[in-house]
Amino acid sequence: MKRRNLMKLPLAAAALSLTIGAGFAQDAEKVVIGVSIPSATHGFMGGLNWHAQDTIKRLGETYPNLEFVLATAPDVGKQVSDIEDMLATRNIDGLVVLPFESEPLTDPVKQVKAAGKFVTVVDRGLSEEGIEDLYVAGDNAAFGRVAGEYFRDNLKAGGKIVVLRGIPTTLDNERVEAFQAALEGSDKQILDMQYANWNRDDAFNVMQDYLAKYPEIDAVWAADDDMAVGVLEAIAQAGREDQMVVVGGAGMKDIIKRIMDKDPQLPVNVTYPPALISSAIEMTALNFVSNAPMTGRYIISSQLITPENAESFYFPDSPF
């Protein structure tokens, strides 16, 4: 409903500029928005890339005066070059950036801001405050807390949990700390935590070793659905499907499907939507085509996906 109204804005603006003339001519001028994101190296980023392209296509059709420059980077160095190129040669008016790492990207993004552009930072904050106009992110602490609270409230007394962590980063630390905090004081026990790098094969290996090491496991927090896939396969190999539940995260479509079908092994999931890039791009676009104020911080909460609400998180077309 909201979008429909906004769609009329450029039309109204165009009509106005026709009648009133030069004063409003700027509204119809091309606005270039640069989007810089990491390339699709794993499932979550693949989903994020898909949503970014999808949003750009849709916005480009809705607002013909908006032009998007999308750059995907496999590493920090390339991302810095991308942003410098956008500023120097593509003459961008706004930038949406999901920084690979906070520190190295802070200065290049600061340069963009110094050139008077609208800057939106997504998911990973810069190391200096007050650079960006708009900050859009998922809630990593809530991501860990929601999973922890689920285990606290639903596992049997004395339940034993093993944890697979991602890649050693602040993001991973925030999640795990919140997870531990949620379980603190409860009678549930965390047996072990190892890194599996958000990778299916690594998760398979780590889970095989957990199964060899612990004769009794009641729950696995895989913290990511790519890792959950590897975990499930290792459990199936050991024939211990009935003994433990697996909670992943980020809502991969195959996993959501199994939650919808009430798979006892996968009771719930926690959202960390890759579509948060869509929120960021849309809000940045709105800044240029509407009068709605678009500055500030926008934190997308992490929700618990249950068999009851799973359907609204199911995107069969997304590659993730």
Place this chain on the structure above:
Amino acid sequence: MKRIDLHVWGPLIALIGLFILGALLNPAFLAPANLSNVLARSAFIGLIAIGMTFVITQGGLDLSVGSMAAFLAGITIMAMNALVPIVGESWGTILLGMGVALLGGIAAGYVNGALITKARIEAFIVTLGTMGIFRSLVTWLADGGTLSLDSGLRSIYRPVYFGGLGWLTWPIIVFAIAAVLGEWTMRHTRFGRHVEAIGSNDRVARYSAVDVERVRLATYVLLGVLVGVATILYVPRLGSASGSTGVLWELEAIAAVIIGGTALKGGRGRVWGTVVGVLILSMIDNILNLTDLVSPYLNGAIQGVIIVLAVVLQREKRTAE
């Protein structure tokens, strides 16, 4: 005589040491299920490392194998999924899929080898290039996501990784056969001797009427075939391939070859040493997961120390020789 023995047996002693350490730290280490897991996991890197031994021995290098495995897994899955409506969910489809993996491996290895021997570009540069190409291709084919095998086919194909003769699962058996054949080829065939001759001194080999370019090309094709075999065993495990499949496998394979006593500059190849190297690497991983000796932050450091130690040990023995 005694000293030479020590030098040759260095990696094996390290492996036995690790084995004893693992058994002492956690009795679960010795459980047949755990040992079977470790061996089966080693099979992918192991098969690739056996091929890599030949490439490195002739003085070459191949950085593209991890990406190549991901790419082959991707096209194998796509081919099988496409064949389901025609051939049906049967072993026929799977055998055709295996054919795709092997032919793909031969083709990919031939491209690497031809660019190196016929176009005369440095092996490092060629395979660095193809590494990026294969990796991007699989990401592109998967649309940035994951390619998944048809679930019906999956359940037929699954025993190829998980089944076998008791604890000896198929990956372990295939790895063992490849190791024996590899060692035999290196030691007892003309091809093996040519590979070593070229690695020691390619000019002398050329003067001795060895067809240097052809032998070099053959080592890359052999490596491609083994990457194909590794893919055939890899796909049934998780039934999927993505841009994150096989990341850094090339470095693990090269590390295993060097730990096993093959010289990085070429000329001296030891396939059984490579097998020991692969086992050392996967056993370290396993032991670190089974014990709480060090913070998981330090896992990489422990691996690094053991890799360097294994090679240092050999070098010392070598000077003693």
